[in-house]
Amino acid sequence: xxxxxxxxxxxxxxxxxxxxxxxxxxxxxxxxxxxxxxxxxxxxxxxxxxxxxxxxxxxxxxxxxxxxxxxxxxxxxxxxxxxxxxxxxxxxxxxxxxxxxxxxxxxxxxxxxxxxxxxxxxxxxxxxxxxxxxxxxxxxxxxxxxxxxxxxxxxxxxxxxxxxxxxxxxxxxxxxxxxxxxxxxxxxxxxxxxxxxxxxxxxxxxxxxxxxxxxxxxxxxxxxxxxxxxxxxxxxxxxxxxxxxxxxxxxxxxxxxxxxxxxxxxxxxxxxxxxxxxxxxxxxxxxxxxxxxxxxxxxxxxxxxxxxxxxxxxxxxxxxxxxxxxxxxxxxxxxxxxxxxxxxx
Numbered sequence: 001x002x003x004x005x006x007x008x009x010x011x012x013x014x015x016x017x018x019x020x021x022x023x024x025x026x027x028x029x030x031x032x033x034x035x036x037x038x039x040x041x042x043x044x045x046x047x048x049x050x051x052x053x054x055x056x057x058x059x060x061x062x063x064x065x066x067x068x069x070x071x072x073x074x075x076x077x078x079x080x081x082x083x084x085x086x087x088x089x090x091x092x093x094x095x096x097x098x099x100x101x102x103x104x105x106x107x108x109x110x111x112x113x114x115x116x117x118x119x120x121x122x123x124x125x126x127x128x129x130x131x132x133x134x135x136x137x138x139x140x141x142x143x144x145x146x147x148x149x150x151x152x153x154x155x156x157x158x159x160x161x162x163x164x165x166x167x168x169x170x171x172x173x174x175x176x177x178x179x180x181x182x183x184x185x186x187x188x189x190x191x192x193x194x195x196x197x198x199x200x201x202x203x204x205x206x207x208x209x210x211x212x213x214x215x216x217x218x219x220x221x222x223x224x225x226x227x228x229x230x231x232x233x234x235x236x237x238x239x240x241x242x243x244x245x246x247x248x249x250x251x252x253x254x255x256x257x258x259x260x261x262x263x264x265x266x267x268x269x270x271x272x273x274x275x276x277x278x279x280x281x282x283x284x285x286x287x288x289x290x291x292x293x294x295x296x297x298x299x300x301x302x303x304x305x306x307x308x309x310x311x312x313x314x315x316x317x318x319x320x321x322x323x324x325x326x327x328x329x330x331x332x333x334x335x336x337x338x339x340x341x342x343x344x345x
Contacts, residue, residue: 073102124150
């Protein structure tokens with residue numbers, strides 16, 4: 001399937017001087033538009049474009065100098081509930097909470113899923129009596145929704161089968177840090193239309209970045225996410241394009257991919273590798289993507305990567321690869337999020 005969805009922005013807004021901005025963004029709410037303080041982040045649709053840019057400004061300041069923020073979370077406790085294994089998500093949240101003066105608690109739930117021993121309502125109602133914020137990395141998005149419904153304290157989605165909002169924030173922040181910012185940027189995602197793809201689509205279309213999503217037939221992003229992002233693209237004046245042709249990456253400022261086989265899909269590994277074989281990000285694909293782009297296209301990946309599968313060593317280790325910048329920026333945008341959720345709560 002190939003389709004292009006675009007629109008012209010009804011208006012623009014003036015960003016603060018020195019802000020990280022998109023050239024084509026308006027102030028329309030993405031969904032609820034709820035205030036950050038005391039709220040939840042289950043999906044990027046819980047934020048507005050303005051709120052995301054404000055998070056980026058705070059992340060930029062904290063990355064430059066964390067000193068003024070060292071005691072922001074003094075006396076606050078953040079619990080991290082992890083059903084899935086993690087390097088970047090655990091270390092960035094745990095280290096970040098420490099840097100901000102708070103106390104992180106890690107609870108592994110890989111052998112006993114959330115909701116099995118006791119209901120999510122009871123779990124959340126207990127945690128809200130002791131904890132200031134809940135960070136949850138889960139298999140089912142329904143679980144994190146139930147947790148957020150039960151608990152009065154902020155709940156952050158650190159990954160579910162539907163969304164990975166913290167990753168999406170880090171990805172667009174990484175692009176926004178480039179010398180020319182987000183204005184006029186284009187991003188191609190190639191691979192599985194999964195949770196990472198969904199949050200990347202949300203972030204890009206909300207911030208006015210042209211995006212092309214390339215997947216094998218039958219592996220595209222969820223229809224409701226496409227519908228949401230079509231509306232966001234219309235408001236921001238950018239384009240969203242869906243394709244099954246790997247050649248559609250041509251002429252994009254950045255190329256993004258993710259693993260073809262995620263946790264919980266091991267039984268599909270053989271089939272998926274065959275289906276996705278023509279969608280590998282290699283030197284040839286990056287050369288095509290970079291046509292007409294000064295300096296060539298950036299390469300992006302949320303990690304962990306299956307080297308030699310969805311991406312070759314030559315690409316991930318190239319000077320155009322920003323994968324470790326993305327990994328570092330997970331901490332900075334999450335720190336900014338914690339500050340926004342908890343400082344004024």
